[in-house]
Amino acid sequence: MKTFTHREKEYTFKRYPETTNRSLQAWNAGDEYVLSKLEGLDLSGKSIALYNDRFGVLATVLNENRPIVVVDRRSQLKSIEKNMELNGLKWDSTQSFSPLDELPEKVDISIIAIPKTMDLFKLYLQHASHYLADDGVVICSFMTKYFSPQMLSIAEEYFEDVDQSLALKKSRLLTLKGKKQKTSDSIIEEIPFSFDDTHQEQLQQYSGVFSSGHIDYATQFLIAHLNVSEGDKKILDMGAGNGVIARAVQIKNPTAEIHLTDDSRLAIASSKLNLASGNTHFHWNDTLDDLEKNSFDLVVSNPPFHFGHETNIEVSVQLFTEVLEVLKPGGRFICVANQHLNYKTHLNKIFTSGEVIAQNEKFILYKTIA
Template sequence: MTETELQTPLGLLTLKRFPVRAADRLRAWDAADELLIKHLHEQQAELKDKKRVLVFDDQFGAITSFMCQMLAASGHPVSIDVITDSLVSQHAISQNVKGNGYGERDVSFIDNTAIPVKPYDLIIYKLPRNHGYFADVMQRLRSNMSDDTHIVGGVMVKYLPMTVLTTLGQIVGETTTSLATKKARLIFSHFDSSLTPTNPYPTTYTIEEIDVDLLNHSNVFSRDSLDIGTRLLLAVMPESDDLLTIVDLACGNGVVGISAAQLNPNADLIFCDESNMAVASAKANVARYFPERNAEFYQTDCLEGIAKNSVDLVLCNPPFHQQNAISEHVGWQMFKESLQCLKSGGEFWVVGNRHLDYHIKLKKLFGNATLVDSSNKFVVIKSVKR
């Protein structure tokens, strides 16, 4: 078998990581996926009548594809609801499900800022790295659970602190784990209808530098306080009275774009992020402070969908990881697509850790890179499209 072939008890699944990159040796599943698949197959007789299925935070579609396999093998109609915050994960799940012979109607994606409207017999999840996000979603899913709901999660042991089990016990019900297998564990919870937990999300905090209170859904980057890289960028934000189109790329809660809106009163604004919760947060914050402003919001992969040669300024605090894997490819993709979308003479401003050497990459791509400001850990760099 190759790196894209997963042998399950019900047959072979072909699974790719997305975005697909040449010579990518990482698999689209891990030992926690394999352990979940083994458990679900072993419990197939017990789960045979559990037709209303929800899968939460499946990164690339291994669990969703196997559930399609299992439902089809049992003769049930294949109908699975999926919650994910990531558009890249959504694309991966869709393409891998389709690649294994199942249709678009077999899987439905649920808005992770809302509460699904129907009960579930089976809830399966991969534990997200953001445990606040996990607690938020699981708490909202209480209204979809009953005493008969089978609730099971999978996680690599290194990503499982005891606090998660305590939290699950407080918001869902009694929680236990399996023994470790290949450094992975299963997590089992039993719904307790007597619990009455409260959900703190979405939260708000004040940014004194620009005098705003910003709302944050639970999976937004720097959801509890302003990160120091963005603080450095805010201090040197470009300003103009010209008619501009400004993009806040990887917008998070929209703080960079909101600061740009304050300093560029005639600018149109575009907010882009691949996180659904980030876009929802930015939209709420812009609606509060600039209700009449011309602003567009895109849940998109980098700048996909933004016209080439159409914008004057791109502001960016890029991520340096995808899911659990540290990677430079997301930032590099943002740099290249920013160059394409900028008009001639347009500017790309980026903040990043010193050690990432963004100036080298930007000089290679744009032909220029100017240091705007720096601190002990971060730099702000400007490149101009010639």
């Protein structure tokens, strides 16, 4: 828990999910730069939209303006709510929207914390541009070390005037004005994928979902070695992304009850494009706390370990403990990981037994038993 000061007022913020890394905090210099930029603007009566406000710092500080908050991740939404409460404020869920939602009004000022993925930045910018007033402005923040020329080229697709600031505490701002009358680009991409030698499908996913343009190689490795039996009646794909692993499970066992979870709304929306509803259930959540305990025969996962520009396995390890809670006694957990991630040590502490069922020079596939 750390203290943040703005206009001589102190705020307290915590990261959610919590971390043991004391060097990490809930805001960066980009957030501070944005707030200093807003100091020179008259915000009275202005409609403000926030994109990718990861821990709710801007939503909290700008609370009097009742900003529209556009979030993709459930963990972001929880973090905003927790930090609002921490500062004696009440979060109004009607202020929250998905990047696929229509906004209720035109926006005068949109603020985007530029994400790591340029496809997601483009999706945010396309959405922001569409709902921006004709004389509106978009302010984008980023840390200088993460600058990419793509940021400028994407911004120039949607705006006539793209101004890059000087650096302040190793952060910069892009100020965008003069929105172009541009036909919206497609936000759904198609990805052909062969589940085996005889079964190929054209999968779909929204821009910004993990592994644009192809199914990532760790997931391919898991699918190639995945065994599903008729006895696996209830199966969970944790951190499902576009649902390709769940679809592989469905092909192998069409009668199974399949559940998919993901922290990303865009991922869940993508998985719904690739799997028929029927006996399939979708959960937008960063935890497994809304799933029935001791009920799953099999859990499969390519668990997340990147969060923006951070590499952190703490969330994955916490999810492993939750997997144990939802598995039936004797149920199996199969997960794939990069070789450099030390999952084996953590899995052995949580599960009674486990083994490596496949590996190559890049990836390793674990099976553990509840």
